[in-house]
Structure formats: C-alpha cells, structure tokens
Amino acid sequence: MKNKSNTFRSIVLGVGTSLPKNIVTNKDLTMKMDTSEEWIESRTGIKERRIASDGETTSSLGTEAAQIAINNSGLKNSDIDLIILATSTPDNTFPASATVIQASLGIEKGYAYDMQAVCSGFVFALEAADNAIKAGNVKNVLVIGSETFSRILDWDDRGTCVLFGDGAGALVLSSSKEETDRGILSNHLHSDGRYGNLLYVDGGPSTSSQVGFLRMNGHGVFKHAVKKLSSVINEALDHNELTVDEIDWFVPHQANIRILEAVAKKVGLHKDKVIITLQKHANTSAASIPLALYDAVESGKIKKGDLVLLEAMGGGFSWGSTLIRW
Numbered sequence: 341m342k343n344k345s346n347t348f349r350s351i352v353l354g355v356g357t358s359l360p361k362n363i364v365t366n367k368d369l370t371m372k373m374d375t376s377e378e379w380i381e382s383r384t385g386i387k388e389r390r391i392a393s394d395g396e397t398t399s400s401l402g403t404e405a406a407q408i409a410i411n412n413s414g415l416k417n418s419d420i421d422l423i424i425l426a427t428s429t430p431d432n433t434f435p436a437s438a439t440v441i442q443a444s445l446g447i448e449k450g451y452a453y454d455m456q457a458v459c460s461g462f463v464f465a466l467e468a469a470d471n472a473i474k475a476g477n478v479k480n481v482l483v484i485g486s487e488t489f490s491r492i493l494d495w496d497d498r499g500t501c502v503l504f505g506d507g508a509g510a511l512v513l514s515s516s517k518e519e520t521d522r523g524i525l526s527n528h529l530h531s532d533g534r535y536g537n538l539l540y541v542d543g544g545p546s547t548s549s550q551v552g553f554l555r556m557n558g559h560g561v562f563k564h565a566v567k568k569l570s571s572v573i574n575e576a577l578d579h580n581e582l583t584v585d586e587i588d589w590f591v592p593h594q595a596n597i598r599i600l601e602a603v604a605k606k607v608g609l610h611k612d613k614v615i616i617t618l619q620k621h622a623n624t625s626a627a628s629i630p631l632a633l634y635d636a637v638e639s640g641k642i643k644k645g646d647l648v649l650l651e652a653m654g655g656g657f658s659w660g661s662t663l664i665r666w
C-alpha cells in the first residue's frame with residue numbers, strides 16, 4: 341500500500357539497544373535457589389539474562405539505547421521532537437523517566453513521557469508515536485522500551501524470578517509525506533482489566549507506598565497469551581488484507597519459547613520467520629521487541645522493504661500488534 345494521499349507516514353530510521361554488563365546464566369541461578377538449568381530451559385527457552393548492577397537504571401540503559409538509535413538514524417539529538425518511554429520500572433514514581441532520558445541526551449525542546457502497558461508497552465508506544473506523526477504534531481520521535489525488572493522480582497519466588505531480565509531498546513521514527521510503501525501500516529491495541537490478578541505487582545504509591553514485587557499465575561497467563569496473540573496477528577492480517585505467508589518477519593514479545601511455538605502453530609506461520617532472542621535476554625518486558633528488532637537488523641535478517649509484524653501481550657491484560665514496512 342503506497343502512501344498516495346497527502347498524509348504522513350511513520351518511517352523507521354534507526355534502532356539501538358543497551359544491555360547491562362552482568363550476565364546471569366541458568367547455572368548461576370542454581371547456586372542461589374532450588375532450580376535447575378534443565379527446568380528453566382525446557383519450560384521457557386531461556387539460557388541467560390542480563391541483570392542491572394548498581395548505577396545501571398532504566399533511564400541510563402534507555403539513554404544509551406536511544407543514543408545508538410539516533411546515531412544509526414543519521415539525525416542529531418536536537419532533531420527529536422517527542423520521546424515516549426515504554427516502561428513499568430521507571431527510575432522513580434515521577435518525574436517520567438522519559439524526561440530524565442531527554443535531559444541526558446541534551447534535548448531541550450519537544451516533550452517526553454512514560455507509557456505503562458507492561459510487556460505490551462512498546463507496541464502501545466509505537467501507536468502513540470504513529471498517531472502524533474500522522475496528526476502532523478511532530479517530525480522525529482524516539483520510542484524506547486527500557487526495563488529493570490530485576491528490581492521488582494521476588495528472588496525467593498523461583499516461579500517468577502528466573503523468567504525476567506533487564507535491558508533497553510530504541511527506535512527512531514520520522515514522518516514522511518513521500519509516495520512510499522514504507523512505514524507503520526497498522527496498529528491494533530487491546531486491554532482487558534478483568535485479568536489484572538493473573539500478572540501484577542503487589543505494591544505501588546497509592547496502595548502500599550512501596551514498589552512491590554511481581555506476582556504471576558503462570559498457567560493463566562500462558563493460556564491467554566496464546567489465544568490473544570494469535571487473535572491479534574489475525575486481526576492485523578485481515579485489516580491489511582494479507583496472508584500469513586506475506587509477512588517476512590514476526591517479532592514477538594519474548595516471554596517464553598513455548599508460547600511463541602504455540603502461536604506459530606495456531607496461526608500457521610513458519611518458525612524460521614520468528615525472531616527469537618529470549619534465550620539470551622529472558623523476558624525484558626517492554627524492551628524485548630526493540631532488543632529483538634536490533635538483533636534482526638544487525639544480523640541482516642530484516643532489510644529495507646520487509647514486512648515486519650510486531651506483537652505483544654502482558655499484564656493488564658494488554659496486547660497488540662504493529663505492522664511495519666521496514
């Protein structure tokens with residue numbers, strides 16, 4: 341679909357990432373808790389994750405990823421008009437960590453805010469960025485997913501703490517009025533608060549004055565994730581009048597290899613088209629999609645002109661997809 345009407349398209353100009361230095365393998369975890377390498381890898385596909393050290397924060401990782409994305413885009417920091425940071429682990433309750441990143445990047449104009457949709461945060465942030473571009477409000481947008489989930493994990497709960505990791509990824513979008521088939525083609529977002537008790541943090545400023553820890557009903561999340569991700573993929577395909585075979589790359593939120601395989605089977609997509617990085621990053625929530633995107637771009641898999649479908653599901657529940665002609 342070419343952009344023939346006189347409207348704006350959101351084109352991807354650059355991607356960047358940042359990971360904490362500290363690698364924690366499944367074997368490392370067996371020294372600290374009653375678990376096994378075999379249990380973690382066979383149940384989830386995860387082999388290792390990065391864990392932030394003192395001084396590594398959501399904003400510091402986000403700033404580094406953002407700077408790499410801007411450098412790769414060919415723009416200057418001062419060209420950025422809007423920063424949206426998808427995170428559930430901000431540095432502080434406020435100010436928005438997006439504004440901390442804005443200041444760290446030396447950007448003094450435009451606006452910046454945090455987007456909280458847990459593991460779906462990155463696709464929610466892309467939709468907001470795309471809408472701001474399409475409305476003609478902004479030219480260049482930095483969309484960041486950055487998380488330090490290790491700080492809200494209960495390290496005595498082996499059922500959850502082995503599943504998550506820290507990291508950040510960023511993407512620069514720029515508006516174009518040119519006749520092009522590139523850019524964001526569709527966004528489909530959903531949430532259903534009835535399922536909040538299946539995946540949540542048991543604290544917060546207004547309830548406990550504490551940050552709290554992540555709690556999860558693994559079986560419940562698994563069942564809904566397969567159903568909701570399959571349905572949101574089909575929704576995007578139907579909306580764009582595409583078949584599953586016409587998509588070049590699927591870049592899912594990286595939670596669990598068994599969820600990704602079950603979705604692939606249900607939707608009928610080829611496993612080789614699914615970008616998988618969870619073995620080295622674990623579940624990094626809102627950062628997982630841009631981390632996977634960066635990997636796929638740097639390794640030469642995703643190329644200009646490819647059709648790329650992003651999809652995510654997380655706490656809330658929230659879920660959604662973004663279709664991009666790269």
Ligand SMILES: CC(C)(COP(=O)(O)OP(=O)(O)OC[C@H]1O[C@@H](n2cnc3c(N)ncnc32)[C@H](O)[C@@H]1OP(=O)(O)O)[C@@H](O)C(=O)NCCC(=O)NCCS
Nearest residue numbers: 375376379383459498499502558559561562595596653654
């Ligand atoms: C969490 C998850 C991996 C658990 O896998 P599972 O096959 O459902 O495992 P179960 O919950 O049935 O647990 C089986 C056993 O393993 C044990 N177990 C849990 N964590 C363990 C660990 N880290 N190491 C060893 N054993 C563990 C449980 O105590 C249970 O023991 P029991 O049978 O003696 O009671 C799986 O449910 C899942 O991936 N859910 C989705 C989670 C997710 O993706 N969340 C984020 C979405 S954004």
